[in-house]
Amino acid sequence: xxxxxxxxxxxxxxxxxxxxxxxxxxxxxxxxxxxxxxxxxxxxxxxxxxxxxxxxxxxxxxxxxxxxxxxxxxxxxxxxxxxxxxxxxxxxxxxxxxxxxxxxxxxxxxxxxxxxxxxxxxxxxxxxxxxxxxxxxxxxxxxxxxxxxxxxxxxxxxxxxxxxxxxxxxxxxxxxxxxxxxxxxxxxxxxxxxxxxxxxxxxxxxxxxxxxxxxxxxxxxxxxxxxxxxxxxxxxxxxxxxxxxxxxxxxxxxxxxxxxxxxxxxxxxxxxxxxxxxxxxxxxxxxxxxxxxxxxxxxxxxxxxxxxxxxxxxxxxxxxxxxxxxxxxxxxxxxxxxxxxxxxxxxxxxxxxxxxxxxxxxxxxxxxxxxxxxxxxxxxxxxxxxxxxxxxxxxxxxxxxxxxxxxxxxxxxxxxxxxxx
Amino acid sequence: xxxxxxxxxxxxxxxxxxxxxxxxxxxxxxxxxxxxxxxxxxxxxxxxxxxxxxxxxxxxxxxxxxxxxxxxxxxxxxxxxxxxxxxxxxxxxxxxxxxxxxxxxxxxxxxxxxxxxxxxxxxxxxxxxxxxxxxxxxxxxxxxxxxxxxxxxxxxxxxxxxxxxxxxxxxxxxxxxxxxxxxxxxxxxxxxxxxxxxxxxxxxxxxxxxxxxxxxxxxxxxxxxxxxxxxxxxxxxxxxxxxxxxxxxxxxxxxxxxxxxxxxxxxxxxxxxxxxxxxxxxxxx
Numbered sequence: 001x002x003x004x005x006x007x008x009x010x011x012x013x014x015x016x017x018x019x020x021x022x023x024x025x026x027x028x029x030x031x032x033x034x035x036x037x038x039x040x041x042x043x044x045x046x047x048x049x050x051x052x053x054x055x056x057x058x059x060x061x062x063x064x065x066x067x068x069x070x071x072x073x074x075x076x077x078x079x080x081x082x083x084x085x086x087x088x089x090x091x092x093x094x095x096x097x098x099x100x101x102x103x104x105x106x107x108x109x110x111x112x113x114x115x116x117x118x119x120x121x122x123x124x125x126x127x128x129x130x131x132x133x134x135x136x137x138x139x140x141x142x143x144x145x146x147x148x149x150x151x152x153x154x155x156x157x158x159x160x161x162x163x164x165x166x167x168x169x170x171x172x173x174x175x176x177x178x179x180x181x182x183x184x185x186x187x188x189x190x191x192x193x194x195x196x197x198x199x200x201x202x203x204x205x206x207x208x209x210x211x212x213x214x215x216x217x218x219x220x221x222x223x224x225x226x227x228x229x230x231x232x233x234x235x236x237x238x239x240x241x242x243x244x245x246x247x248x249x250x251x252x253x254x255x256x257x258x259x260x261x262x263x264x265x266x267x268x269x270x271x272x273x274x275x276x277x278x279x280x281x282x283x284x285x286x287x288x289x290x291x292x293x294x295x296x297x298x299x300x301x302x303x304x305x306x307x308x309x310x311x312x313x314x315x316x317x318x319x320x321x322x323x324x325x326x327x328x329x330x331x332x333x334x335x336x337x338x339x340x341x342x343x344x345x346x347x348x349x350x351x352x353x354x355x356x357x358x359x360x361x362x363x364x365x366x367x368x369x370x371x372x373x374x375x376x377x378x379x380x381x382x383x384x385x386x387x388x389x390x391x392x393x394x395x396x397x398x399x400x401x402x403x404x405x406x407x408x409x410x411x412x413x414x415x416x417x418x419x420x421x
Numbered sequence: 422x423x424x425x426x427x428x429x430x431x432x433x434x435x436x437x438x439x440x441x442x443x444x445x446x447x448x449x450x451x452x453x454x455x456x457x458x459x460x461x462x463x464x465x466x467x468x469x470x471x472x473x474x475x476x477x478x479x480x481x482x483x484x485x486x487x488x489x490x491x492x493x494x495x496x497x498x499x500x501x502x503x504x505x506x507x508x509x510x511x512x513x514x515x516x517x518x519x520x521x522x523x524x525x526x527x528x529x530x531x532x533x534x535x536x537x538x539x540x541x542x543x544x545x546x547x548x549x550x551x552x553x554x555x556x557x558x559x560x561x562x563x564x565x566x567x568x569x570x571x572x573x574x575x576x577x578x579x580x581x582x583x584x585x586x587x588x589x590x591x592x593x594x595x596x597x598x599x600x601x602x603x604x605x606x607x608x609x610x611x612x613x614x615x616x617x618x619x620x621x622x623x624x625x626x627x628x629x630x631x632x633x634x635x636x637x638x639x640x641x642x643x644x645x646x647x648x649x650x651x652x653x654x655x656x657x658x659x660x661x662x663x664x665x666x667x668x669x670x671x672x673x674x675x676x677x678x679x680x681x682x683x684x685x686x687x688x689x690x691x692x693x694x695x696x697x698x699x700x701x702x703x704x705x706x
Contacts, residue, residue: 155456160593175583175592178599270663273598294667296583306588 001042001137001339005099006069006090007054010110013087021073021084023048025127031076032133038072043138045128049120051110052103056096058137066090097141097332101325104149106158113158113314118149140335148328155324158317161310165193165303166200168310169277173201173245176275176296180204186243187211188236188257189250190222193279197247198226210239213250237261241268247277248284255286262289279303338398344410345394348417352386425483432476433497437531439469440504444528447521453590459518466520470504477501489556496534500527502564507571510604518594522575526567551626558619563681565612566653569605570678576601576671602667605674606660613653620650645684652677 008018023031028046035044041057048054055069070085091099102108104121125142128134134142153159162168173180183206187194190213198209209228212235213219219230231239233256240246240261250256257276265274276297278285283299290297360382364375397413443465449457477498480488488494507523579595582588595601656673659665665673 157453172583174597175579175595176598178597178603271666273667290584293669298586302586305586 001058001060002092003094003096003137003141003336004041004057004059004066004069004090004092005054005096006066006088007047007052008084008087008089009052009054009108012089013084017084017087018051018053020079021053021077022050023053027076028127029131032128032131034072034076035133038075039068043135044133045124045138045142047103047121047124049117052108054103056100056138056141058135058141094329094333094336097144097336098325098329100141100145101148101328101332102322104145105152105321105325106149107152107318107321107325111163112318113160113163115153115159118146118153121149122146137336137339140339141332144328144332144335148325151328152321152324156317156320158314158321161306161313163307163310163314165279165300165307166197168303168306169197169279169298170200170204172277172296172298173275176273177244180206182207183244184208184242185210185245185247186236186239187222187228188233188246188248188284189213189280190215190218191249191251191280194247194249195222195225197249197277197279201245201247202226206245208242210243212236212239237264238268240274241265243274244272245275245277246285247279249280250284251280251282252284253282255284257285257289259286259288259292262292262295266292266294341397341410344413345397348394348413349390351417352390356382356386425479429476429479429483432472432479436469436472436476437528437535439465439472440524440528440531443469443520444524447524451518451521451591451594459521462520462524466504466508466524470501470508473497473501473504487553487557489553489560493534495556495560496530499560499564499567500530500534502560503527503530503567506564506568510568514596514600514604519575519596521594523571526571549626551622551629555619555622555626558615558622562612562616562619565608565615566674566678566681569608569612569674572601572604572608573671573674573678576605577668577675580668580671598667602670605670609653609657609660609674613650613657616646616650616653620646649677649681649684652680 008021010018023046028048031046032044035041035046035055035057039055039057039059041059043058045056046054047056053073055072066088067085069090070088071081073079073084074081099108100121104118106112106114106117109117121142125134125138125146129139162171170180173183177183180201181204185198185201185206185208187198187209190211202209209223209226210231211219211223211226211228212231212233213222214233216230216232219232222228223230233250236257240257241264243265246257248257262274262276266272271294273294273296276285276289276295278297278299281300285297285299287297287299289295360379363378364370367378370378393413397409443462446457446462446465450459450462477488477494480494484490484494487498489498503523504527507519511519575595576598578591579598579601582592582595583598656665656670656677659673660670
């Protein structure tokens, strides 16, 4: 039995292609069934995320060519021929394991070290397993992949630190406030980056959102999208006092928020801390605000610095992760080999048993005077003989044939004992 | 009897050993030493705590009184309460990494008790109800101030990183400022309440035993705790009225605790005795 993976990912294919061949949750089951009928795969798993669509398969005998997978994907989604093939990559044998282990470890992700992919691999495997599309080969492959992914996450720093400015900004807020749920957020300006950070904050179930902008119409437009309130920039001073987080993305020639304004706001809120995020260029908040007790101000450079350091730190961890993957691939190779020789071992054992039974019957017919105890002793003798004769060769077959001449050894035994190939 | 002594000794040694391991794992975890996990620190803390509990139970069984009337027992009970209290805080407030900060302090304190206090004289038995109440309440009070001190240090460490914008691995390990500020406030309120009641209890005990001297207001044994009590009252009022908040409160609790240590040492130096000299009746074994 051989292994195959073929698919497209964020590196090879643009999003326009990826979104056209992505599988919805409902489409996976019929697709798994068609993998068997169209491609002749004995086992199959479909991994479909926003960054990749991959078909994993185990097949007997003849080679399953990557082009056939491309055709399958195009046919299934009703696309014209050649839509996917220019972007398709494919691996076979142990390279499949290496690829999947790297995917599960987030080494092949768009953001190296992201943690979502491990769950997506688990889901893809569980869906295939629940539909009976996996067997012992893909079960072993995916279970190993999940193990490798977990090991990489828990023993290296590959997942540590955020790699987007918005995520870092939200993380800083968590270092100041116990829980972001229910916090009041004031957004000064209506820039795109501000909205990105706001979306991150909103996923934390923040409380009141107020959008302050020079153009009240624009403020209303943004506020309507986030169930917030709109106001003019002239009422900033009072609103800062009511806000736990101030997100500035307005820009302009002068600072919109100064030290005195923040001092008054802190006094009004009985010195409870305020977290200022200034992502405007030029900056909207006077830098000296950060010097005030209970006021914490960070600008684009501060966030960029953290992001850069986190990305560098993840890159340094990649070498350690690759070592874990290498080790896991070698181990999986051994498992795969045992799977491969198992039928041969079973056939040889059956053949020896058949010969033992026949010879035992023949001998016992020639020795009718033997009592039950003697007959049992002779039978035990034949069992011991066949057992001992087979034990070492079969052990060597399982372990020794991992060497380079392993394939020759298997073929030689198949020929010598005339057992199936 | 010999059997009890052996059990007590084993419990004490295992307790200190596991606490030391917990502290080492905790610090290593804070600084992201590879392969060191937080569960190692927590497991060692739990094992140490069980041994510690065993030690105090044996002492209690042996003496027939709560282990608070000898300096060693008193300090080990205080340490036990600190570990217990922080474990509760860890579970309730989901602070996760607080144990990494507490265990080094616990270990230092335990070694301090073993090397400097063990063997010193103490009170014989529980005296009477008022004195026992005073000692128990004072323990809770001191424990709360230890709490406030540790939490204050954590707060200052976190603020320093936020203000200097130099984010070390500690940054992710420390709880949020809001959690630390709240813990600090609760500790001071609880500590002050316990201390107030402890002072009332000991005043009642002293009046009953005629222990007041003519110039009692100059007695360092009265003056020192009163000054400390007043300091925390002022701090609490400042915190409630929002005159001081955040970093300043944390700084003051740290200074308050250090002041408490200085006062306790000073009291011993000035009076040549501990806080309860009239009660000293026998040497520890």
